[in-house]
Each structure stands twice: as C-alpha cells, then as structure tokens.
Amino acid sequence: MTVGPLLYAHERESMAGSELTNMRSPRVKAARRLTKRAYREQDRKFLAEGPQAVREALKLGGVTLELFATAEAELRHPELITEATLQGVPVHRASGEVMSELSQTVTPQGLLAVCGLVHVPLEQALGGADGTPRLVALLAHVRDPGNAGTVMRAADAAGADSVIFTDASVDPYNGKCVRASAGSLFHLPVAIGAPVSAAVRQLKERGLRVLAADGAGKHTLDDVDLSGPTAWIFGNEAWGLPEEILAEADDVVRVPIYGQAESLNLATAAAVCLYSSARAQRVP
Amino acid sequence: MTVGPLLYAHERESMAGSELTNMRSPRVKAARRLTKRAYREQDRKFLAEGPQAVREALKLGGVTLELFATAEAELRHPELITEATLQGVPVHRASGEVMSELSQTVTPQGLLAVCGLVHVPLEQALGGADGTPRLVALLAHVRDPGNAGTVMRAADAAGADSVIFTDASVDPYNGKCVRASAGSLFHLPVAIGAPVSAAVRQLKERGLRVLAADGAGKHTLDDVDLSGPTAWIFGNEAWGLPEEILAEADDVVRVPIYGQAESLNLATAAAVCLYSSARAQRVP
Structure with a gap:
C-alpha cells in the first residue's frame, strides 16, 4: 500500500504494515454505525461495499471519504488502492475480522468505502x-x-x-x-x-x-x-x-x-x- | 380445522385440537430433511412454503402430499385448508416453533406443503x-x-x-x-x-x-x-x-x-x- 507522507502523518492506523484489528477502534465504530439509517442521516455518510461499488465511487470522484481494505483485497485490486491514494482518500488496512464486522454480507469482499451522500435536490x-x-x-x-x-x-x-x-x-x-x-x-x-x-x-x-x-x-x-x-x-x-x-x-x-x-x-x-x-x- | 373421518383415523397427530409441537416428531423430521437437495432427490419430494405456493400446488392438483399449517394460518386461509381436505391431503396443525423449524424464511407464513416433484422429461x-x-x-x-x-x-x-x-x-x-x-x-x-x-x-x-x-x-x-x-x-x-x-x-x-x-x-x-x-x- 502506498500512502502519501501527509496521510502518513495523520493516519497512523493506516500506515503500511499496521492493520486495524480492534473492532472497538473509534474508526471502525464510526464506520460500523453507518449500517443504521439514523446514523447515516446524522453523519451524512454511507457505506459502499465490494470492488464494483468502490470502483464506481472512485470514478465519480469527490465522494469517497475513507477506504477499508484487507491485505488480500489490496493485492487483488491494486488499481483501486492506487486510485484512492491519488484522490487523497485515506486507505485503512483492516483485518478479516474487522471487515466482517463492517460488512453486511455473508462473504465480505474485503473492500468497503465510506462515502458522502450523493443524492441531489x-x-x-x-x-x-x-x-x-x-x-x-x-x-x-x-x-x-x-x-x-x-x-x-x-x-x-x-x-x-x-x-x-x-x-x-x-x-x-x-x-x-x-x-x-x-x-x-x-x-x-x-x-x-x-x-x-x-x-x-x-x-x-x-x-x-x-x-x-x-x-x-x-x-x-x-x-x-x-x-x-x-x-x-x-x-x-x-x-x-x-x-x-x-x-x-x-x-x-x-x-x-x-x-x-x-x-x-x-x-x-x-x-x-x-x-x-x-x-x-x-x-x- | 375440518378433517374427514378417514384422515381422523389415520392421522392422529393432525386431529382437531392436537398440534405438532415436537420438533423431533418423525413427521417433522421427514419434512425438515427436504430442505437438503440430496434428501429431496432421495425422497422425490420438496417443500412449497407460504399461501401463494400452497394455493398453486393445490390448483395444479395431485402434487400436494401433506400440508402443515399453524392455527393462525388455518384461520387466515380457510379456503386452502378446505381445498386440501377435499383433495384428501392430510393437514397437520403445527405450532409456531415447529413451523419455524420447517420454514426457510425469517418470517414463516404458517403454511407449508410437502409436494411430489413436478418436473417432466x-x-x-x-x-x-x-x-x-x-x-x-x-x-x-x-x-x-x-x-x-x-x-x-x-x-x-x-x-x-x-x-x-x-x-x-x-x-x-x-x-x-x-x-x-x-x-x-x-x-x-x-x-x-x-x-x-x-x-x-x-x-x-x-x-x-x-x-x-x-x-x-x-x-x-x-x-x-x-x-x-x-x-x-x-x-x-x-x-x-x-x-x-x-x-x-x-x-x-x-x-x-x-x-x-x-x-x-x-x-x-x-x-x-x-x-x-x-x-x-x-x-x-
């Protein structure tokens, strides 16, 4: 994973080699609560899960706020990690357990983006x-x-x-x-x-x-x-x-x-x- | 529930007032195993769940072998119970717990038919x-x-x-x-x-x-x-x-x-x- 120096300074949890493994980490909890509608409305954010959704979110640009990825998913989708990094999106490496906690699917695909709401008037x-x-x-x-x-x-x-x-x-x-x-x-x-x-x-x-x-x-x-x-x-x-x-x-x-x-x-x-x-x- | 005298004699578990409550009852186990493909093929039977499937099975005729119904479902769909009885299909009243055991849905609708396979060459x-x-x-x-x-x-x-x-x-x-x-x-x-x-x-x-x-x-x-x-x-x-x-x-x-x-x-x-x-x- 490549992380720019600015992110490196601010995003200690996501630096190369370090992995989110604690499900009670504030970052994981902040994402996890977006599985509930009330919190999505309050935080004005939502979760987009899986490579396809993440790819389309990055393609639209300006909506991806954070990306969680397992080590395996980083290897499988390096282009998405690169694109996120280029857009200045913090990429957090997450353990399989943390990803399961965040995911709403039975077989999580290892990639999950926190996005800003995209609807318009x-x-x-x-x-x-x-x-x-x-x-x-x-x-x-x-x-x-x-x-x-x-x-x-x-x-x-x-x-x-x-x-x-x-x-x-x-x-x-x-x-x-x-x-x-x-x-x-x-x-x-x-x-x-x-x-x-x-x-x-x-x-x-x-x-x-x-x-x-x-x-x-x-x-x-x-x-x-x-x-x-x-x-x-x-x-x-x-x-x-x-x-x-x-x-x-x-x-x-x-x-x-x-x-x-x-x-x-x-x-x-x-x-x-x-x-x-x-x-x-x-x-x- | 109306059960003809013939059924009354042979189907002791399903007589009015008696209800299947034991999940280990042979009848419940015989139906339960039909949730697995291997047993469906072996027994040449399958499960059709919910009032719509049961209605269509009865309409086709000749394929419904048994019907499980909760007391509540019997009240809600008396026409299906009557039709099953007219066709000589044994109707078993089942407790909500037994129905949950047989059902493959989160909110069972209280009706479940055991049917013979319907495919053709x-x-x-x-x-x-x-x-x-x-x-x-x-x-x-x-x-x-x-x-x-x-x-x-x-x-x-x-x-x-x-x-x-x-x-x-x-x-x-x-x-x-x-x-x-x-x-x-x-x-x-x-x-x-x-x-x-x-x-x-x-x-x-x-x-x-x-x-x-x-x-x-x-x-x-x-x-x-x-x-x-x-x-x-x-x-x-x-x-x-x-x-x-x-x-x-x-x-x-x-x-x-x-x-x-x-x-x-x-x-x-x-x-x-x-x-x-x-x-x-x-x-x-």
Missing part, C-alpha cells in the same frame, strides 16, 4: 430549472432494498435520466440497496424524500407523461405510445400503488401477463417497463 | 415428440436460486411454453427458488438435468431459434427479429455463458445498455429478453 435531478428529462423512474412506497437497488440498476442500464425515491420509499443508502444497484447509485442523479404529489407535479410541468405501473392498469405496455418523455411510477410489491397515486398519474399501465403468473416481481416489471420506453424512444 | 416439456413450442427459457449454469425462481416467474408471465434447467444449474426445488417463482413452478412444464448440448439440439430440431443472452453479444435485442419460435439461454450472473455454449447458439444477443451500468441483473435481463420475444410474437 429534486430539481437538480431533473436537470435544473429548465431540465427536460426523457426517462425517469419514480419509486413510491418501494420497501425492499434489494428491489430498489435492482430498479436503480435497470434504470441506469435503460438510460434513464434520474431516479426519484419518494418520501415513503426505502433508503437508497441501505447496504442491500447499494449492493443491488451495482454501482448505479453513483451513475445517475438520485433525489430522495419528495412527496409523490410534488414529484409528479414537477414531472408533468416538464412535459413528461407520468405512467403508474400497476397490475390493475386498463392499458398494457403494448397499447401505449412510449416514444415521448416518460416518468414511470413503481410501487410496493405486495400491494401495488395506492388509489391517490394512481389518480395522479396520466395513465395506469400494466405489464401484460400471457401465462398463469399472477404478477411479476417488482424489479422485473420495472425493467420491462423502462426498456419498453428506452426502445420506443430510440427504435423508429 | 425434456421431450414432454417441449410438448411431446411432435411438440413445437414458441418460447422456451433455458437456464444454463444459473447458480443463484432467487434468480432462477425469478426467471421462472418471468417466463411464466411472458407466456413461455417451458423452462429447462440444464445439468449445471441450481435445483428448482431449492426453497428460495420455489419462493421466488411465486407459484410458477406449478404453472408451466419444467425439465431438469439435461446437458446444454442435448437441450439445444432438441430445440433446434423443433425449429426454434436458439439465442444466447450474453453481454458480449454482437447483436442487441433491438436488432434481431424475434417474431419466430425462440429459445433463450441464460447463464451465470458472474461470468455469463461459456464459449462452447455461445458457439452452439444460433446467435448471441445482448440487452443494449444505454446508460453507464456495466450489465443487468440476470433475472432482469431474462425478463427483458422474454418480454421482447412475447411482444414480437404477438404485436404486429
């Missing part, structure tokens, strides 16, 4: 005061962090301009959500905490057609023209979207079910909707 | 000797049971004719897979254990175009004509499909990535591919 996520996004995913009442992260990843892949987590949705900084997003949290603007109505109003004002994805929709994906700018609202897996949200949407659209399945998994349905839009907007 | 899954299926999903080397179950559910929803688990894929009777399939395991013919080459040969002989879904594909979903009978091969999330399988396919197709995401989650990608086929086969 709603207006900014929509491209500023005059922004006219073409594809937006709005998560209303999505509670499962794995689903939310998978939707973020699908939105990113489908070329969406932004993802909005409304006030009743899961925290995008939840460890499972960050992991399921596979780096996408660092790729596209994410807004959090807006009430659904406020978000829908903003989207409509910008000329987007707001479609609620719901199994109770009158129209199916195959019946609607998706070539224009569109925002998709995705709801809770178990009970879909509440009446008042369905009423605010321009249309309620369902993914057609051709077989005997009752419904699709939320993230799967979202991917099918977002890709239908992406295709309709691109393929003549 | 490959030829039968393809509609018999002269069968000409139009849409087939082939899981090659898919190892994550949650992903495999979600693909089954998506294949069912997209109106696929069958799902094939090749020899190197996860066991579709794995508890997580059954749960993620949300009943679809009971909806469409599933074949297991065939080598990839054998399955591909059969599919080609029946006039299906065999497409391997892989991020390295030359063509994207938007460039290929999907209106004809198609079989999709889905591989391992981490390393995709091996060269020899890519070589056997008629074409290698990728889901286009319009944003910065490196790839899609396997189940998400599968859903997008299967729905593209479903749409191309139906919408002129």
Whole structure:
C-alpha cells in the first residue's frame, strides 16, 4: 500500500504494515454505525461495499471519504488502492475480522468505502430549472432494498435520466440497496424524500407523461405510445400503488401477463417497463 | 380445522385440537430433511412454503402430499385448508416453533406443503415428440436460486411454453427458488438435468431459434427479429455463458445498455429478453 507522507502523518492506523484489528477502534465504530439509517442521516455518510461499488465511487470522484481494505483485497485490486491514494482518500488496512464486522454480507469482499451522500435536490435531478428529462423512474412506497437497488440498476442500464425515491420509499443508502444497484447509485442523479404529489407535479410541468405501473392498469405496455418523455411510477410489491397515486398519474399501465403468473416481481416489471420506453424512444 | 373421518383415523397427530409441537416428531423430521437437495432427490419430494405456493400446488392438483399449517394460518386461509381436505391431503396443525423449524424464511407464513416433484422429461416439456413450442427459457449454469425462481416467474408471465434447467444449474426445488417463482413452478412444464448440448439440439430440431443472452453479444435485442419460435439461454450472473455454449447458439444477443451500468441483473435481463420475444410474437 502506498500512502502519501501527509496521510502518513495523520493516519497512523493506516500506515503500511499496521492493520486495524480492534473492532472497538473509534474508526471502525464510526464506520460500523453507518449500517443504521439514523446514523447515516446524522453523519451524512454511507457505506459502499465490494470492488464494483468502490470502483464506481472512485470514478465519480469527490465522494469517497475513507477506504477499508484487507491485505488480500489490496493485492487483488491494486488499481483501486492506487486510485484512492491519488484522490487523497485515506486507505485503512483492516483485518478479516474487522471487515466482517463492517460488512453486511455473508462473504465480505474485503473492500468497503465510506462515502458522502450523493443524492441531489429534486430539481437538480431533473436537470435544473429548465431540465427536460426523457426517462425517469419514480419509486413510491418501494420497501425492499434489494428491489430498489435492482430498479436503480435497470434504470441506469435503460438510460434513464434520474431516479426519484419518494418520501415513503426505502433508503437508497441501505447496504442491500447499494449492493443491488451495482454501482448505479453513483451513475445517475438520485433525489430522495419528495412527496409523490410534488414529484409528479414537477414531472408533468416538464412535459413528461407520468405512467403508474400497476397490475390493475386498463392499458398494457403494448397499447401505449412510449416514444415521448416518460416518468414511470413503481410501487410496493405486495400491494401495488395506492388509489391517490394512481389518480395522479396520466395513465395506469400494466405489464401484460400471457401465462398463469399472477404478477411479476417488482424489479422485473420495472425493467420491462423502462426498456419498453428506452426502445420506443430510440427504435423508429 | 375440518378433517374427514378417514384422515381422523389415520392421522392422529393432525386431529382437531392436537398440534405438532415436537420438533423431533418423525413427521417433522421427514419434512425438515427436504430442505437438503440430496434428501429431496432421495425422497422425490420438496417443500412449497407460504399461501401463494400452497394455493398453486393445490390448483395444479395431485402434487400436494401433506400440508402443515399453524392455527393462525388455518384461520387466515380457510379456503386452502378446505381445498386440501377435499383433495384428501392430510393437514397437520403445527405450532409456531415447529413451523419455524420447517420454514426457510425469517418470517414463516404458517403454511407449508410437502409436494411430489413436478418436473417432466425434456421431450414432454417441449410438448411431446411432435411438440413445437414458441418460447422456451433455458437456464444454463444459473447458480443463484432467487434468480432462477425469478426467471421462472418471468417466463411464466411472458407466456413461455417451458423452462429447462440444464445439468449445471441450481435445483428448482431449492426453497428460495420455489419462493421466488411465486407459484410458477406449478404453472408451466419444467425439465431438469439435461446437458446444454442435448437441450439445444432438441430445440433446434423443433425449429426454434436458439439465442444466447450474453453481454458480449454482437447483436442487441433491438436488432434481431424475434417474431419466430425462440429459445433463450441464460447463464451465470458472474461470468455469463461459456464459449462452447455461445458457439452452439444460433446467435448471441445482448440487452443494449444505454446508460453507464456495466450489465443487468440476470433475472432482469431474462425478463427483458422474454418480454421482447412475447411482444414480437404477438404485436404486429
């Protein structure tokens, strides 16, 4: 591990050869508490775990505050250690035990970054005061962090301009959500905490057609023209979207079910909707 | 709980008022061992957990061998208890503790069926000797049971004719897979254990175009004509499909990535591919 002289002076625990082995070390405890939402909000930081998330955080730049790495992970991903050091990010070597303590996975991958929050105000996520996004995913009442992260990843892949987590949705900084997003949290603007109505109003004002994805929709994906700018609202897996949200949407659209399945998994349905839009907007 | 007189005589443990509370009871142990693949294969039975799976198993008929239910679940789902009884399925009332022992979920839903295996030989899954299926999903080397179950559910929803688990894929009777399939395991013919080459040969002989879904594909979903009978091969999330399988396919197709995401989650990608086929086969 290479550590600049300035870091060397200030970061005694992370100097070459020394390893964090004490789970009660203040540095480990400060990171560990970020597994809880209340502390993430208070400290305005979150954890990004595994080489993929760390790579994307470093690529975005300016968000990685600290990096914990086991000796093994340092050997396996020297380019990430170098990049962190170049960005002036303190790199702490951690023992396997400390990493297990910090990790929220069964098989920790040996790399974990402490990051500053990356979400932006709603207006900014929509491209500023005059922004006219073409594809937006709005998560209303999505509670499962794995689903939310998978939707973020699908939105990113489908070329969406932004993802909005409304006030009743899961925290995008939840460890499972960050992991399921596979780096996408660092790729596209994410807004959090807006009430659904406020978000829908903003989207409509910008000329987007707001479609609620719901199994109770009158129209199916195959019946609607998706070539224009569109925002998709995705709801809770178990009970879909509440009446008042369905009423605010321009249309309620369902993914057609051709077989005997009752419904699709939320993230799967979202991917099918977002890709239908992406295709309709691109393929003549 | 209503139990017919015949059952009443033979199933002393399940008579009204009596409840399975002993985790070492032979009946509980016999069910419990089905959480392991080796015993599922030996006993030719598997567990279907939760009201949705139990409902679909009963709807299919002839596969439910026993039903365990907590008193609470009996009250919440009387129609399932009645249906099981009508089908002559022994219903065992189980204590919450016994249910926790049998369940593979953190919050057991109080209903668990012991079922006979439902898969069929490959030829039968393809509609018999002269069968000409139009849409087939082939899981090659898919190892994550949650992903495999979600693909089954998506294949069912997209109106696929069958799902094939090749020899190197996860066991579709794995508890997580059954749960993620949300009943679809009971909806469409599933074949297991065939080598990839054998399955591909059969599919080609029946006039299906065999497409391997892989991020390295030359063509994207938007460039290929999907209106004809198609079989999709889905591989391992981490390393995709091996060269020899890519070589056997008629074409290698990728889901286009319009944003910065490196790839899609396997189940998400599968859903997008299967729905593209479903749409191309139906919408002129």
